[in-house]
Amino acid sequence: MIRFILKGLLRDRQRSLLPVIVVVTGVFLTVFLQCWMTGILGDLVDFNARFTTGHVKVVTKAYFERIEQTPNDLALGETDKLIGSLQKEFPDMEWIQRIRFGGLIDAPDSRGETRSQGPAVGWGIDLLSPGSKEVERMNIKKSLVKGSIPSRRGEVLVSDQFADKLKVVPGDQITLLGSTMYGSMTVYNFTVAGTVKFGSSVLDRGAFIADIHDVQLALDMPYAASEILGYFNTNHYERQQAAANVTRFMAGSDPNDPYAPVMVSLRDQNGLSSMVDYMDVVSAIFIMIFVMAMSLVLWNAGLLGGLRRYGEVGVRLAVGESKGHVYRSLVWESVLIGLIGSVIGTAIGLILSFWLQRHGIDVSAFMKNASMMLPAVFRAEVTPSSFYIGFIPGLFATVIGTSLAGIGIYKRKTAQLFKELE
Amino acid sequence: MKKIWILLAFLPELLIGQNPSAERIIEQIDRNMASKSRILTATMVVHAERGSRTMEMKVWSEGEKRSFTEYLSPARDKGTKMLKLADQLWLFSPSADRIIQISGHMLRQSVMGSDLSYEDMMDDRKLTDVYKATVIGPDVLDNRNCWVLELRAKAEDVAYFMRRMWIDQERNIPLKEEWYAKAGKLLKQTTLTDVKKIDGRWFPTRMVYKDMLKTGAGTEFIINEIKFDETIPESLFSKAALR
DSSP states (O other): OHHHHHHHHHHOHHHHHHHHHHHHHHHHHHHHHHHHHHHHHHHHHHHHIIIIIOSEEEEEHHHHHTGGGOOGGGOBSOHHHHHHHHHHHOTTEEEEEEEEEEEEEEEEOTTSBEEEEEEEEEEEEOOSSTTOOHHHHTTHHHHEEEEOOOOSTTEEEEEHHHHHHHTOOTTOEEEEEEEOTTSOEEEEEEEEEEEEOOSOHHHHHSEEEEEHHHHHHHTTOTTOBSEEEEEETTSSOOHHHHHHHHHHHHTTSOTTOTTSEEEEEGGGSTTHHHHHHHHHHHHHHHHHHHHHHHHHHHHHHHHHHHHHTHHHHHHHHHTTOOHHHHHHHHHHHHHHHHHHHHHHHHHHHHHHHHHHHHHOEEOGGGOTTOOSOOOSEEOOOOOGGGGTTTHIIIIIIHHHHHHHHHGGGGGOOHHHHHHHHO | OHHHHHHHHTHHHHHHTOOOOHHHHHHHHHHHHOOSEEEEEEEEEEEETTEEEEEEEEEEEETTTEEEEEEEESTTTTTOEEEEETTEEEEEETTTTEEEEEOGGGGGSBGGGSSOBHHHHHOOSOHHHHEEEEEEEEEEETTEEEEEEEEEESSSSOSOSEEEEEEETTTOOEEEEEEEOTTSOEEEEEEEEEEEEETTEEEEEEEEEEETTSOSSEEEEEEEEEEESOOOOGGGGSGGGTO
16 A cells, blocks of 8 residues: 555655655754754853863862852862872773963063063963873864964963964963962963964953963962863763762762862853753753644645645545545555655755754854853754654654544545535 | 140141041141151061961152062062052063063052052052042040041042041051942951051051952061161162162
């Protein structure tokens, strides 16, 4: 029967082409929208994880309470020992230390006096250790605009926009004026190795990256760091595992010691939990509304298809075909149309989504004055659900629409049939 | 004899039973504390959350517009110098061999990690030029009779919208100051103690500054030695003296 119906659909384009186009369009839009929303959310989480939050973060209790001020006077001490114990306790994660700080960057003239200056945020990360993944994690190679990645102590990367403002180029000297861990003033010289475009308007306005050992020296922080970040070896944020690690770590933490290390998961930083939950709900509602709207459209298409063939159904009943057989054949037809349309629509949606997953859309032009740390390029993300979500409107709505329209077959009266045909 | 002069100065107010005018009190403070020049050595102790740091320094100042500071210890800060000329401030760091101008938002940063900002250090305008002062009334602080003055900003570009000062009625020196934001939040507090008579004038030799927005127990500024109206070589107030 299916082969018969399929032949009928292929030979009678009027019966199949329009419904398939409608289903393909609806399914494509559903799949693409789902991938795009998932991608934006994933990009936000991933960007924050790479630059600020890690998958989990270890800081002192007092530091966490004022984390937005990056108070390095409350930084972690003896980080070498702490990292050693974290590596032993949580081998499923890679542990790295970073120092975040603020200060004034001053560029000198030929007499060593101020020529230009500006406030900046700084990162001390492990740039020079062999095997360090920090360069890759912060996407530094691809972000490099001028010069090179620091290869020796004392070298620094500056955001390209900030370098232009300071009028410095690779090879020039700059001076950091900031505060040490103990609150005293520090003045420390660096050489610009290269300039980078971080891909976040906030950072591009004024940020620099130096090797953590230089920063420890500059800020009088030997064996100390603002924070220790943990990244899952799989490179993906695993929400439940992160929560389990936090619970296990916190069981041994002293709640009365302000300098005791505490562990927080990605979700519990930067307001990400509320943002992720909010975006989860919003995107779910958005996708649900869209799926429902598409379902109505496709349902309607099924209904119209059934009504358009009112005459044909009459003839088929007149020549002796049973009502149940006619009804079943119409439903099977819609199953085939829904299936073909869903497969084609999903394929097109996935192709476009895969392309956007690879290339993304650069939105930096719209975020010049953004004060939040947001990625400049948003990408789609294809997930397992992307492969089947289009079938909900594409297959089920079409079939339900046809099934409802087909009920009319049972109301047909053979006595009126010839009158209708006349 | 001095008491008689003070009595005579406030005689009109005493006769009609009113508080003296704020301008008159400020004038008396200036008369007592202002000098042509000062050379002092001081110890600054910053009581931060993770412990205290002690710095020794020598300061040469001329009026309110020009000053030169050299840090003598600890080793990390030794040789650091600061030069203030009117509204400009430069800093020299021997470790970096750099002269850096402190300007813009940096002026709001703390001086050597203390509870004082560069902006606090730079403010050299006359109180009566910037604030409208009123006498709130008498008060007793540390067993001393004081006048409480409230100063509200006349100009827009002041760091603190309102200041409250407790002035020792007899010695014409401030004993306590509170600095407030426009919204009424207390931002900084200063207490001045260990008042000594130096070269015929009363002068507080220990000041405790507390930035109310910072943790820690504040910053002590202890004057070890102070000389008034000494001649300071002109060459000290130049960028060349920084290196």
